[in-house]
Amino acid sequence: MKRQVAEEHGRKGEDRAALWLQVKGWRVLDRRRKTPLGEIDLIVKRGKTVAFVEVKWRASADELDHAIDERRLSRVAAAAEAVAHEYATDGEDIRIDVLLLAPGTFPRHIVNAWQP
Numbered sequence: 001m002k003r004q005v006a007e008e009h010g011r012k013g014e015d016r017a018a019l020w021l022q023v024k025g026w027r028v029l030d031r032r033r034k035t036p037l038g039e040i041d042l043i044v045k046r047g048k049t050v051a052f053v054e055v056k057w058r059a060s061a062d063e064l065d066h067a068i069d070e071r072r073l074s075r076v077a078a079a080a081e082a083v084a085h086e087y088a089t090d091g092e093d094i095r096i097d098v099l100l101l102a103p104g105t106f107p108r109h110i111v112n113a114w115q116p
Contacts, residue, residue: 013057014041017099020107021053035082038075042099043087050088051097052080054113061102068098068113077114 018028026044033040042053054076056067077096088094096114101107 010055010057013101014055016057016101017053017055017107018042018044020099026051029087033079033083035079037082038079040076040079040083045087045092048090048092050084050092050094052076052084052094053097053099055099055101057101059102061105064100064102064105064108067100068110073098073114 014031018031021042021044022028024046026046028042028044029050030043031041033043040052041055042051044051044053054068054072056064058064058067073096080094080096084094095112098110098113099107100110
């Protein structure tokens, strides 16, 4: 039951993140892209940049500081590397972003969060 609730909250968080990014001028290319190396929550594009976005939804803003770690980011980066050629087809720049969400707060967008 806890897993189902977490899944539902995660989907709602991803929906909110996609809407927020669209308001900021990003076009959603894909959602929940699964690869053998992991899953990418959102793939978005604006201008000549394609961003692979990890979305984290937490029940409170205090929990956001610990929502993402290097291990999780490295999995997203590996998954992005596996499929980047499908989305960045015209020499676009690619990056890994994180979007942190909690009730009553503005989304916190961490640009280019993964730099190996």
